[in-house]
Amino acid sequence: MSLNIVPLVDAPFGALVSGWEPTEPLTSRSKRSINEALHRHRLLVFRGQPQPSDQDLVRFVEAFGDPIRGSEWFRNAGALPEILPVTNIRGEDGDRLGVEGATDLEWHADYSYAATPAKTSFLNAVELPPEPPRTYFTDMYAAYATLEPALQARLSGLRATHSIADYMAEPDKNFAAKIERDEAAGIERPDIPEAEHPVVVHHPDTGEAILYVSRGITRRIVGMERAESSALLKELHLHATRPDQVYGHDWQVGDLVMFDTLGTMHRRDAWDPTERRLMRQLSTACVI
Numbered sequence: 001m002s003l004n005i006v007p008l009v010d011a012p013f014g015a016l017v018s019g020w021e022p023t024e025p026l027t028s029r030s031k032r033s034i035n036e037a038l039h040r041h042r043l044l045v046f047r048g049q050p051q052p053s054d055q056d057l058v059r060f061v062e063a064f065g066d067p068i069r070g071s072e073w074f075r076n077a078g079a080l081p082e083i084l085p086v087t088n089i090r091g092e093d094g095d096r097l098g099v100e101g102a103t104d105l106e107w108h109a110d111y112s113y114a115a116t117p118a119k120t121s122f123l124n125a126v127e128l129p130p131e132p133p134r135t136y137f138t139d140m141y142a143a144y145a146t147l148e149p150a151l152q153a154r155l156s157g158l159r160a161t162h163s164i165a166d167y168m169a170e171p172d173k174n175f176a177a178k179i180e181r182d183e184a185a186g187i188e189r190p191d192i193p194e195a196e197h198p199v200v201v202h203h204p205d206t207g208e209a210i211l212y213v214s215r216g217i218t219r220r221i222v223g224m225e226r227a228e229s230s231a232l233l234k235e236l237h238l239h240a241t242r243p244d245q246v247y248g249h250d251w252q253v254g255d256l257v258m259f260d261t262l263g264t265m266h267r268r269d270a271w272d273p274t275e276r277r278l279m280r281q282l283s284t285a286c287v288i
């Protein structure tokens with residue numbers, strides 16, 4: 001396969017990748033050029049290739065790390081636990097096929113509420129509404145690097161709690177029903193926990209510093225008064241999401257967006273809930 005990688009036009013970061021052949025195993029050369037491009041551009045849009053099968057998608061992701069079993073986390077019953085469907089489509093019997101909701105999603109980094117959070121994530125558009133919601137990304141390396149030195153010094157050594165307990169209680173209202181179903185069937189699933197991480201983390205491959213807080217998931221700076229913590233998190237959030245630093249992705253069916261989950265944040269617009277949307281989401285895990 002011959003990959004062509006070019007920077008996105010009119011975007012603060014990101015690159016467009018063509019020439020990916022999903023049915024072909026990645027050569028070490030292709031894998032190296034994807035890894036190098038991801039570190040340089042933070043986000044890669046694979047476009048124009050045939051839609052990968054579930055198996056092809058998992059094999060591709062496995063080339064870049066240890067996949068998180070997302071469907072187990074969110075108690076869905078897919079054939080491949082590495083693939084988390086993000087969809088408002090329900091099965092014929094009304095069963096939920098994946099993480100539901102057509103509402104907007106607040107800025108977050110996938111699995112930051114886990115002890116071993118996501119390092120790299122992959123989002124593939126299978127079915128889109130006529131007016132697809134955009135997904136927005138921002139570069140948290142740049143966010144950290146452009147903080148005032150005094151603020152960088154203030155963040156040194158701080159830790160924060162990350163939790164999705166509120167999210168699970170609201171857009172995914174029937175999560176309690178899934179837990180009851182699994183318990184009745186005797187299926188063991190991981191709990192949705194909360195985790196504590198440094199406010200500034202370093203990418204395990206490059207050592208580069210990342211501002212690792214998000215409005216959607218980070219709840220509080222550990223050991224700080226609530227008002228002071230909220231004010232600091234708000235200041236960091238506003239800095240990280242300055243409009244000229246944000247890339248908004250307009251989806252086409254078949255797009256695979258691979259992004260540095262540790263080093264970026266993303267959010268999603270809402271869409272008409274009567275229109276169908278199906279995405280396949282995968283992540284690799286890391287220790288930070």
Ligand SMILES: [Fe+2]
Nearest residue numbers: 108109110266
């Ligand atoms: Fe996400």
